[in-house]
Amino acid sequence: MEAFTVHKGIAAPLDRVNVDTDMIIPKQFLRKIERTGFGQHLFHELRYLDYEGTKENPDFVLNQAAYRPATVLVARDNFGCGSSREHAPWALADYGFRVIVAPSFADIFANNCVKNGILLVQLKSQDVDELFRQVLEQPGAEIAADLPRQILTDTKGGEHAFEINDFAKECLLKGLDQIGWTLQHEDKIKDYESRLRDERSWLA
Amino acid sequence: MSGKTMYDKIWDAHLVRESQGDTAIIYIDRHLIHEVTSPQAFEGLRLTHRKVRRPEKTFATMDHNVSTRTKDWSLVEETSRIQMETLAKNCRDFNVILYDFKHQDQGIVHVIGPEMGITQPGLTIVCGDSHTSTHGAFGALAFGIGTSEVEHVLATQTLQQNKSKSMLISIEGTLGFGVTPKDIILYIIGQIGTAGATGYVVEYAGSAIRALTMEGRMTICNMSIEAGARAGMIAPDDTTYAYLKDRDHSPTGDDWEEAVAYWRTLPSDPDAVFDHELHIKAEDIKPQVTWGTSPGQVTDVEGTVPDPDDFTDPVARAGARNALEYMGLKPGTKISDITIDKAFLGSCTNGRIEDLRVAAEIIKGKKVHKDVQAIVVPGSGRVRRQAEREGLDRIFSEAGFEWRFAGCSMCLGMNDDQLTPGQRCASSSNRNFEGRQGPGGRTHLMSPQMVAIAALEGKICDIRNYLPKSA
Numbered sequence: 011m012e013a014f015t016v017h018k019g020i021a022a023p024l025d026r027v028n029v030d031t032d033m034i035i036p037k038q039f040l041r042k043i044e045r046t047g048f049g050q051h052l053f054h055e056l057r058y059l060d061y062e063g064t065k066e067n068p069d070f071v072l073n074q075a076a077y078r079p080a081t082v083l084v085a086r087d088n089f090g091c092g093s094s095r096e097h098a099p100w101a102l103a104d105y106g107f108r109v110i111v112a113p114s115f116a117d118i119f120a121n122n123c124v125k126n127g128i129l130l131v132q133l134k135s136q137d138v139d140e141l142f143r144q145v146l147e148q149p150g151a152e153i154a155a156d157l158p159r160q161i162l163t164d165t166k167g168g169e170h171a172f173e174i175n176d177f178a179k180e181c182l183l184k185g186l187d188q189i190g191w192t193l194q195h196e197d198k199i200k201d202y203e204s205r206l207r208d209e210r211s212w213l214a
Numbered sequence: 215m216s217g218k219t220m221y222d223k224i225w226d227a228h229l230v231r232e233s234q235g236d237t238a239i240i241y242i243d244r245h246l247i248h249e250v251t252s253p254q255a256f257e258g259l260r261l262t263h264r265k266v267r268r269p270e271k272t273f274a275t276m277d278h279n280v281s282t283r284t285k286d287w288s289l290v291e292e293t294s295r296i297q298m299e300t301l302a303k304n305c306r307d308f309n310v311i312l313y314d315f316k317h318q319d320q321g322i323v324h325v326i327g328p329e330m331g332i333t334q335p336g337l338t339i340v341c342g343d344s345h346t347s348t349h350g351a352f353g354a355l356a357f358g359i360g361t362s363e364v365e366h367v368l369a370t371q372t373l374q375q376n377k378s379k380s381m382l383i384s385i386e387g388t389l390g391f392g393v394t395p396k397d398i399i400l401y402i403i404g405q406i407g408t409a410g411a412t413g414y415v416v417e418y419a420g421s422a423i424r425a426l427t428m429e430g431r432m433t434i435c436n437m438s439i440e441a442g443a444r445a446g447m448i449a450p451d452d453t454t455y456a457y458l459k460d461r462d463h464s465p466t467g468d469d470w471e472e473a474v475a476y477w478r479t480l481p482s483d484p485d486a487v488f489d490h491e492l493h494i495k496a497e498d499i500k501p502q503v504t505w506g507t508s509p510g511q512v513t514d515v516e517g518t519v520p521d522p523d524d525f526t527d528p529v530a531r532a533g534a535r536n537a538l539e540y541m542g543l544k545p546g547t548k549i550s551d552i553t554i555d556k557a558f559l560g561s562c563t564n565g566r567i568e569d570l571r572v573a574a575e576i577i578k579g580k581k582v583h584k585d586v587q588a589i590v591v592p593g594s595g596r597v598r599r600q601a602e603r604e605g606l607d608r609i610f611s612e613a614g615f616e617w618r619f620a621g622c623s624m625c626l627g628m629n630d631d632q633l634t635p636g637q638r639c640a641s642s643s644n645r646n647f648e649g650r651q652g653p654g655g656r657t658h659l660m661s662p663q664m665v666a667i668a669a670l671e672g673k674i675c676d677i678r679n680y681l682p683k684s685a
Contacts, residue, residue, distance in 0.1 A: 096251065
């Protein structure tokens with residue numbers, strides 16, 4: 011996984027509440043057995059006018075020239091709700107997104123993003139409203155996220171502090187192999203399994 | 215010091231390593247996998263030369279993209295077939311038990327886990343599917359995970375987890391005539407919103423919950439994710455133990471006694487403190503129908519489609535406006551005036567034998583409306599066989615329902631069952647998202663009983679006007 015420290019990039023506004031993972035990557039693209047190549051299908055039903063994905067919807071934000079190269083997404087409440095499909099962060103990352111800013115994120119989606127080097131920045135609704143105003147007024151303007159300092163810098167240089175769980179931060183900063191991290195504690199897993207045999211033998 | 219919640223107890227019993235300023239490691243008792251979210255996890259294992267640590271704790275089935283029309287491999291669409299063949303190969307290579315497409319007990323992962331007794335109280339159960347919350351109905355801690363976490367569980371039989379906050383939702387009283395478990399959970403989501411339980415594990419309690427069968431409890435826990443919860447759970451009791459006795463994977467003999475004694479220690483202590491509590495009167499709940507594209511956009515069946523301008527919150531207003539445009543509905547339309555093109559009875563929410571029984575009772579001797587295509591998809595091979603033993607298949611077929619094999623079918627449109635653009639469906643499933651049941655498809659979520667009635671009448675109906683009171 012690519013490590014995350016500081017990222018500055020063009021921000022695109024996606025002004026919809028409850029963007030679910032079906033909307034991020036519809037089911038017809040889940041039949042792959044690889045992790046790659048999902049970016050071209052990101053937001054398929056919003057992004058294209060036809061089922062085959064050959065005609066772009068000019069009204070969709072990522073089809074507008076200034077926002078097309080965006081790597082920061084500014085979104086609304088409950089982003090990533092619904093299905094647990096990790097194909098959603100795979101598609102976002104494959105398109106090029108490294109940072110998503112919203113007032114709230116769905117739980118499983120948030121876990122999945124950490125595993126894929128995407129930084130989720132949760133800010134108060136009024137701060138997100140301000141970001142929407144800025145990126146709509148000035149298409150193509152950049153937002154920067156500094157993970158070590160936990161600061162998001164808006165297009166006008168305003169700084170917004172954000173919270174992140176220490177472990178998620180470490181994983182992102184180091185691009186950590188999480189299975190490797192857990193396996194450092196394999197002795198504890200073995201201890202647990204032997205306790206299980208003693209205490210709840212029907213499960214061991 | 216206050217007592218422990220059931221969540222606290224199960225959490226503590228599964229701690230492999232406590233959080234030391236980083237994250238806790240918890241042990242996973244049961245891992246369920248299916249064809250869609252597992253291929254990349256096995257690929258990851260191969261690339262890092264890792265094994266499945268405890269293959270006997272993992273159970274695989276094929277459900278999301280199987281056809282429910284045929285058991286003929288040669289008719290399965292190619293990308294789906296590749297995904298199913300990949301699962302079969304992965305299970306062979308890594309020694310995992312698989313209930314494949316042709317196995318008589320194949321079915322939706324959240325239907326077969328409980329019916330085989332794989333699901334038990336006090337367990338941690340995960341699956342790469344958000345509706346894993348279903349298994350919480352047995353007093354288990356069960357939740358959906360992503361594919362990287364599937365790989366993590368395969369390799370380590372553990373997960374890295376941060377503890378969630380706890381929420382108690384109690385429903386006291388007696389459910390009104392025609393009100394079902396589906397209405398309870400839709401009502402709750404309507405009250406707290408689709409992010410209302412984000413960051414929480416929810417425990418459902420109260421006399422209305424205690425009175426439910428296991429099937430009803432599963433329907434409620436299943437849709438916890440639709441309120442944003444990490445998991446939903448219900449304390450085990452005699453109803454739970456009676457359901458589990460003599461199932462394939464249930465403990466037997468002395469082990470059974472020992473297990474039940476342990477299960478009885480699981481319910482939350484009377485003095486347990488929850489981070490948040492919500493108290494609902496069962497009598498306030500009426501039959502529910504969704505009008506929008508999010509499960510929280512729901513109202514009573516006797517209600518009307520709301521006017522977006524009546525929402526004070528600008529974001530909710532915009533959401534309602536989008537939803538009505540997509541759904542092709544006008545504010546003020548009576549819910550009971552909405553006509554439908556399709557009726558779908560099935561899914562991990564409402565595809566169990568009890569759901570089929572209540573629906574069959576309604577349609578017995580009647581005919582599906584001439585403008586409606588209706589399908590009934592049993593949740594598993596066992597549900598299908600049980601229904602056939604009871605003659606339910608004939609009742610459905612004679613009424614004009616298509617009688618299918620087990621699978622996820624039209625709940626998510628990953629297979630050959632899909633709505634076409636603009637088609638409107640009365641659905642017993644769990645998500646009314648845009649395009650969920652097929653691009654441009656319009657979904658109204660409701661109880662299986664109300665789906666059955668809608669199929670007969672060609673429109674959404676209030677079950678309370680339809681059933682004789684004695685039913």
